[in-house]
Amino acid sequence: MDKRPGSLSRPMLSMMALVLASVASHAVAAAPSAKAAPAHNPLIWADVPDIAIIRVGKTYYMSSTTMHMSPGLPIMKSTDLVNWRMASYAYETLADNEALRLENGKDAYGKGSWASSLRFHNGMFYVSTFSATSGRTHFYTTRDPDHGPWKETSFEPAIGDHSLFFDDDGRVYLVYGNARIEISELKPDLSGIKPGGLHKVLVENVNAVFGADQGGLKGEGSQLFKANGRYYLVNIASPGSRWARSVIIHRADAIDGPYEGRLALDDRGIAQGGLIDTPEGKWYAYLFKDNGAVGRIPYLAPVTWKDGWPVLGEEGKVPMMLDIPAGGQGASGVSGIVASDEFDHRPGAPKLPLAWQWNHNPEPRYWSLTKRPGYLSFVTNRVVSTLTEAPNTLTQRTFGPSSSASTSIDVSGMKDGDLAGLAAFQKRYGFVGVKMSNGAKSLVMVSADSDHPEEVASIPLSGKTIHLRVECEFEPAPEVARFSYSLDGKSWTPIGRPSRLTYTVPHFMGYRFALFYYSTKTAGGRVDFDYYRIGASSSPH
Incomplete structure (x- = not known):
């Protein structure tokens, strides 16, 4: 036996090894029962409005509105629908005019570029927006949203609150409008409306779902999706008796209709957005809420399907706790989109972090x-x-x-x-x-x-x-x-x-x-x- 102070005999060492192995095996077996902290709403307690989300494989991408800011049309990235980080911007500057240069008493406050649409088609990422400041409808494309470059195509006029949509047959459309929702087919290169292509009204009046009480926010914010062979059109609107966004969903068996609609969610003004599925087949609605001076902040609502309709929330409400692990979400969920900066510029690095x-x-x-x-x-x-x-x-x-x-x-x-x-x-x-x-x-x-x-x-x-x-x-x-x-x-x-x-x-x-x-x-x-x-x-x- 080794007599040095603090030493252990081989039999004792063997016994301890067995005990430690037993403890470790019990810890491994017990680990799955330790439930991860759930994610919470709001997803991001900061101004990230008019969101559009897509999934490419196991990765999610999100675009949002930043209007008069440059660079603009931010693209964010996530692997869990909860924790988002900045990937890039679709443009450095939207246009070059007096309003965007803050010259001669002009400005673009509250203008610039508005609600975007985000798509992935045949290996290419597409994000589109519109602008009264430029008077144009803008499309940006890249194969690498993390590094770019993004290529721009645009045309007149500015088509508001549109949803870009690639159908299974390769034809491409814009769905847009206020109260009356229309569809127009685009040229394959997105350079304008296709002459002789499909153009018609899909929904004569989104607010008709409210019956006689139609005098509130007119239906807008179109986003079009296809799931299980059907087309789903998501809008916001409100009845005339109050101003609070509600989610309205219309569905059809063909892209040009006919569409039938219903009220899908009416909860605290949480609305405007669309539908997203996970690789595991779960569905969610991504939405936002006006939240005072901090701005319009994103929420996520679970979605179930009943009789071919998406059912948003739990008993008509958007829950504050979600059935997704929080990961590194934190209290505000902003760690990937804001950043401290010591202004230490390193050769080859971006001039400024993407948070700016x-x-x-x-x-x-x-x-x-x-x-x-x-x-x-x-x-x-x-x-x-x-x-x-x-x-x-x-x-x-x-x-x-x-x-x-x-x-x-x-x-x-x-x-x-x-x-x-x-x-x-x-x-x-x-x-x-x-x-x-x-x-x-x-x-x-x-x-x-x-x-x-x-x-x-x-x-x-x-x-x-x-x-x-x-x-x-x-x-x-x-x-x-x-x-x-x-x-x-x-x-x-x-x-x-x-x-x-x-x-x-x-x-x-x-x-x-x-x-x-x-x-x-x-x-x-x-x-x-x-x-x-x-x-x-x-x-x-």
């Missing part, structure tokens, strides 16, 4: 990640009067139930009349930042929650760098943004007052965190942002 979008078209000559390595540098090139007119404002989504963003800015290169900072951005925005006036810098908190920008607080600033933080609280009510600053990045001091967060139709988008720099007197100044870091809000409500 510019407010309107960017002006590339006036921002840089290489002018000062490790920083995002901005130089102004024009004079504007307010934040909503400022070019090169860089944004990411806020998220619920609460979220925060912080940054640090070197403001030593500012000129008189300049403002730079971090905003909770929408039409009724609020921000904390630095203002240069009469040769002196001051730390300011500005709120436009009354529709007119108001300088609520101002503190003299002597240093050349400052840390700023914005915290957005979406639940419980009231929804507010709070602002603070730090001289050392560790100890934070509140400034001003909470700014009320209000979703406005002119912008038609949930609040965004925004890094900004603009000049009101003389262009040519410069600021450098050191980092952008996100997290949950730490402020008590």
